[in-house]
Amino acid sequence: MRILPVPAQPDQGTPPTVNPQSTPPVPPPSLPVRKVLTMKKPFRAGEYAIEKFIQSVAIISLVLIGLIFVFVFREAYPLFTGKVLAAAPQAQVEEAETYGVDPGAPDIVEAPELEQNQENFKPSSLVGPSWQPVSLDPKFGLWSLLAGSLKVTLIALLIAGPVGIFAALYTSNFAPKWAREGMKPAIEILAGFPSVVVGFFALVIMASLLQNIFGFQYRLNAFVGGVAMALAVVPIVYTVSEDALNAVPKVMMEASLALGATRWETALFVILPSATPGIFAAMILGFGRAFGETMIVLMATGNAALLTASLTDPVRTLSATIGAEMAEVVFGDTHYRVLFFVGALLFMISFSLNAVAEFFVRNRLMKKFKGA
Amino acid sequence: METAPHYAKLYTKDLHLHYGPKHALKGISLDMKAYKVTALIGPSGCGKSTFLRSLNRMNDTIDNVNIKGSVFVDNVDIYHKKVDEVQLRKKVGMIFQKSNPFPKSIYDNVAYGPRIHGLRDKAKLDELVETSLRRAAIWDEVKDELKKSALALSGGQQQRLCIARALAVEPEVLLMDEPASALDPIATAKIEELIYELKTTYTIVIVTHNMQQAARVSDYTAFFYMGSVVEFDATERIFTSPKEKQTEDYVTGRFG
Incomplete structure (x- = not known):
């Protein structure tokens, strides 16, 4: 649109025009002019x-996420170029000790005298069962850690998924108003519970309890960790599912009831299926939380890097490994790099899962629901 | 089939309804004859939809609703505590103002009701789906795409699908809450034609804002105002020689 200067007083006679082709918006003299909208x-x-402030905050948080990505990947990168500091042999620990030296100064890593200590690291050694x-002969096989993470996550989701979804179904469809108003905040408080408290509870009370009930050989194991983790995952699954279920139009419920369906039939066959995309998202978020959660698994799973099929053996997860070992590694050596690689792996798994989920929800579920 | 075809299929006696402190229905007594169309007209907020929803206990789903008086369907008081609202709603179906198909296929939408009532036989289900869609005058438009999502249909088609869905549970009464208010004139005409055909098999109660529609489709008309029935009579008389001044003003468009 072309912005024309409009005369301040239209009754001036000949208003100045920029574009001679267009007539200035002067009303016919018969109509009284009350107010002219100035085009300024x-x-x-x-x-x-x-506006700019809000925009920059949004950009900064995006940049921060990007920087974390870059940093984690940069620290892990030398594993794939083969230029990694040799792990200090046990006998020479004193010599190679870097404790106390500012680990943030990169020139130390780059220092030429240290380059002799470089060893060739084969990325293929990450693929193996033993951690x-x-x-003396360090092994960095990640299978047992990955299996540990998946076991705990699986158990947590198997428990937290149904519990969270059914709790959400109850509060959104069946609960009387007072129960709904009490239950939602109560469950959401659980989400804000420090995970170290949940972990401690699992370590001290839940582990013994479950061992007494099921007679586990090992007091701390994947199952205990999974159950404890479920406590942390339930609120996420619950909150997101509840929102999804509440977003299902009330007319759906009425249509079903008007056909003579009971409330449960309506909830299970109409409302729950209509909320599928949201519930799917809830499960993905729950997976992300369970997979990345550190403190609970560190305390409750026993932390033995075993690669077994049993769900009741102790396990060590990817996240707990970083949590437990990062403080003790030699800055810049193979172990340090591998831990960063584990971090990158966690990143990539969560990221790709989210991407796949997003894609799936958008392309499959939404198509089904939007009726394209 | 009943010997006296035009007995009162539904009737209410001194029906009062409160939404919390609001007195929405103030003692309504109305007869709705079998195999006839009864239209409920009146300005917005006069209680006609509320009245309609109390005929199959849909108001039960709303908090804070308090009902006094009685509603009889086939001479059974549906608010008696021994009456199962699920059975009642199977018998008294409802079509809503906004078409509300489930996010399922066309077939599954229609089959939903029969399925929850225990019909599992695929052949019978297929047949029922077809007859319901035929009765709702939408079969020819959707017969080749029964597996398609119901949400892909146009508004008018969706509304007829909802009618088919209601017919599939084989009700005896159809309550329609402004079934054509969101549709264009052509789709509306189709729905009206449909109502005309359906009344040979069903008892229909319809809420409408559209005077012409009430005049066209209904046999009886009740004029609601402020939670009471001002006048109830044969449609012809309501529109040509109303007894009450208020009714006359409303149907001639002088207020409302």
């Missing part, structure tokens, strides 16, 4: 500043 947009400084990072 004032510059609102406050508006502009607030023995501190031995």
Whole structure:
């Protein structure tokens, strides 16, 4: 649109025009002019500043996420170029000790005298069953850790999924108003519970309890960790599912009831299926939480890097491995790099899962529901 | 089939309804004759939809609703505590103002009701789906795409699908809450034609804002105002020689 200057007083006679082709918006003289909308947009400084501020906050958080990505990957990268510091042999620990030296100064890593200590690391050694990072012959096989993470996550989701979804179904469809108003905040408080408290509870009370009930050979194991983790995952699954279920239009429920369906039939066959995309998202978020959660698994799973099929053996997860070992590694050596690689792996798994889920929800479920 | 075809299939006696402190229905007594169309007209908020919803106990789903008086369907008081609202709703079906198909296929939408009532036989289900869609005058438009999502249909088609879905549970009464208010004139005409055909098999109660529609499709008309029935009579008389001044003003468009 072309912005034309409009005469301040239209009854002036000949208004100045920029474009001779267009007639100035002067009303016919018979109509009284009350107010002329001036085509001059004032510059609102406050508006502009607030808009830019909010924008920059959003950009900064995006950049931060990007930087974390870059940092984690950069630390892991030398594993794939083969230029890694040799793990200090047990006998020479004193010599190679870097404790106390500022680990943030990169010139130490780059220092030429240290380059002699570089060893060739084969990325293929990450693929293996044993995780023995501190031995004379260190092994960095990640299978047992990955299996541990998946076991705990699986158990947590198998418990938290149904519990969270059915609790959400109850509060959104059946609960009387007072129960709904009490239950939602109560479950959401559980989400804000420090995971170290949940972990401690699992370690001290739940582990013994479950061992007494099921007679586990090992007091701390994947199952205990999974159950404890479920406590942390339920609120996420619950909250997101509840929102999804509440977003199902009430007319759906009425249509079903009007056909003579009971409330449960309505909830299970109409409302739950209609909320599938949201519930799917809830499960993905729950998976992300369970897979990345560290403190609970560190405390409750026994932390033995075993690669077994049993769900009641102790396990060590990817996240707990970082949590337990990062403080003790030699800065820049193979173990350090591998731990960063584990971090990158966690990142990639969560990220790709989210991407797949997003894709799935958008392309399959939404198509079904939007009726394209 | 009943010997006296035009007995009162539904009737209410001094029906009062409160939404919390609001007195929405103030003692309604109305007869709705079998195999006839009864239209409920009146300005917005006059209680006609509320009245309609109390005929199959849909108001039960709303908090804070308090009902006094009685509603009889086939001479059974449906608010008696021994009456199962699930059975009642099977007998008294409902079509809503906004078409509300489930996010399922066309077939599954229609088969939903019979399925929850225990019909598992695929052949019988197929047949029932077809007859329901035929009765709702939508079969020819959807017969080749029964597996398609119901949400892909146009508004008018969706509404007829909802009618088919209601017919599939084989009700005896159909309550329609402004079934054509969200549709264009052509789709509306189709729905009206359909109502005309359906009344040979069903007792129909319809809420409408559209005077012409009430005049066209109904046999009896009740004029609601402020939670009471001002006048109830044969449609012809309501529209040509109403007894009450208020009714006359409303149907001639002078207020409302």
